[in-house]
Amino acid sequence: xxxxxQMEGPVTLSEEAFLxxxxxxxxxxxxxxxxxxxxxxxxxxxxxxxxxxxxxxxNKGFEATYRKETTSFHLEKGSVQVSDSAxxxxxxxxxxxxxxxxxxxxxxxxxxx
Amino acid sequence: GAVVSQHPSWVICKxxxxxKIECRSLDFQATTMFWYRQFPKQSLMxxxxxxxxxxxxxxxxxxxxxxLINHASLTLSTLTVTSAHPEDSSFYICSASYGQINYGxxxxxxxxxxxx
Numbered sequence: 412x413x414x415x416x417q418m419e420g421p422v423t424l425s426e427e428a429f430l431x432x433x434x435x436x437x438x439x440x441x442x443x444x445x446x447x448x449x450x451x452x453x454x455x456x457x458x459x460x461x462x463x464x465x466x467x468x469x470n471k472g473f474e475a476t477y478r479k480e481t482t483s484f485h486l487e488k489g490s491v492q493v494s495d496s497a498x499x500x501x502x503x504x505x506x507x508x509x510x511x512x513x514x515x516x517x518x519x520x521x522x523x524x
Numbered sequence: 525g526a527v528v529s530q531h532p533s534w535v536i537c538k539x540x541x542x543x544k545i546e547c548r549s550l551d552f553q554a555t556t557m558f559w560y561r562q563f564p565k566q567s568l569m570x571x572x573x574x575x576x577x578x579x580x581x582x583x584x585x586x587x588x589x590x591x592l593i594n595h596a597s598l599t600l601s602t603l604t605v606t607s608a609h610p611e612d613s614s615f616y617i618c619s620a621s622y623g624q625i626n627y628g629x630x631x632x633x634x635x636x637x638x639x640x
Contacts, residue, residue, distance in 0.1 A: 447631075454530065454617050455568070455631040500567065504629075512558070512619070512629060516567045 413438045417501050417515035424491055424522050432486040432518045434475075434501035442503040444468075444477055444484040445512070449498045458486075458499070491522045526552055528620050530632025537608055537639055545603045545635045547618030553598035554620035559591075562615040562634075574601040608639040 418433040436444065443462045447455040459468030464479035473488045484501060501515040527550040537543050547557055555576045560568040572593050573581045580593035590612075592604040601620075605612055619631040 445629075452634075452636075454633040455619075457629065511570060511573065514567045517565075519565075 413442065413503060413505050413513050415501050415503055415513055415515035417499075417518050419516075420498075420519040422518060422520045424520070426493055426522055426524050427490045428522075430486070430488040430491045430495075430520065432499055432501075432520070434484045434486065434515060436482050436484065436501075436503050438482075438503055438505070441479075442505060444475070445502040445504070446473070446475055446484070446486050447500040447502060447514075449500065449517070451497075455500065491520070493522045493524055496520055496522045526630045528554075528618065528630045528632045530618050530635055532635060533633060534636040535638070537637070539609055539639055540607055542604055542606045543608055543637060545605075545616055545618070545637075547601045547603070547620070547632050549599045549620050549630075552620075554601075555598060557595060557601040557618055557620045558629075559593060559601075559603050560617045560619065562617060564615075568617060571603075576601075605637065608637070610639045613637055613639045 414437045416435050445460045446458040448458045449455050459470040461468040461477035464477055467476045475484050475486045498517045498519045500517045502512045505511045529548045529550055531546045557574040559571045561571050562568045570583050571586045574593045574595040576595045576598050582588045590606055595601040615634050615636050617634045619629050621629050
């Protein structure tokens with residue numbers, strides 16, 4: 412079945428460091444890919460998305476490129492801030508289905524000043 | 525746009541009682557809403573897909589008689605946890621899709637349920 416695999420956290424960085432959170436997926440067909448962010452005690456917010464191969468999603472300095480050849484959608488940011496501390500979820504929407512989202516296990520990011 | 529409001533944000537109830545959680549789409553019509561459950565430091569597990577005007581579709585292992593879902597209008601879906609037990613304590617999140625398929629999903633802020 413379709414699935415999403417994320418690197419385990421927590422990821423601990425100093426402010427202004429470079430961030431990469433790996434995400435790979437398994438899917439039949441052509442899913443859309445998403446990154447969501449969850450701040451403590453809150454629901455999920457869409458961070459960025461890509462709907463087809465080679466698309467790059469970007470928002471708030473974060474980027475991720477839909478790589479079909481490696482089935483990956485790694486999240487990157489050039490310079491993290493303390494306010495970026497949160498849990499990040501990679502997800503795919505199952506193609507040809509009723510819009511179901513499949514989530515990875517989440518990666519906690521902790522940024523220290 | 526595309527805002528989903530979830531209420532209450534937290535609730536404490538006694539074992540054996542029922543709790544209703546509401547999920548409203550504020551500025552769009554949501555024919556499909558989703559209910560997730562999240563355990564501490566874990567990912568979101570889809571519980572059911574709620575379709576306006578029809579019965580919800582439950583994921584394998586989710587008791588439909590315990591987690592009652594009603595989607596009576598295009599802007600409101602409710603999840604009722606019946607005869608709650610401490611093991612039902614969790615963070616429940618709803619979401620709705622808007623626009624065309626894969627256009628986007630918006631999530632409620634979640635409800636933390638504690639059963640004592």
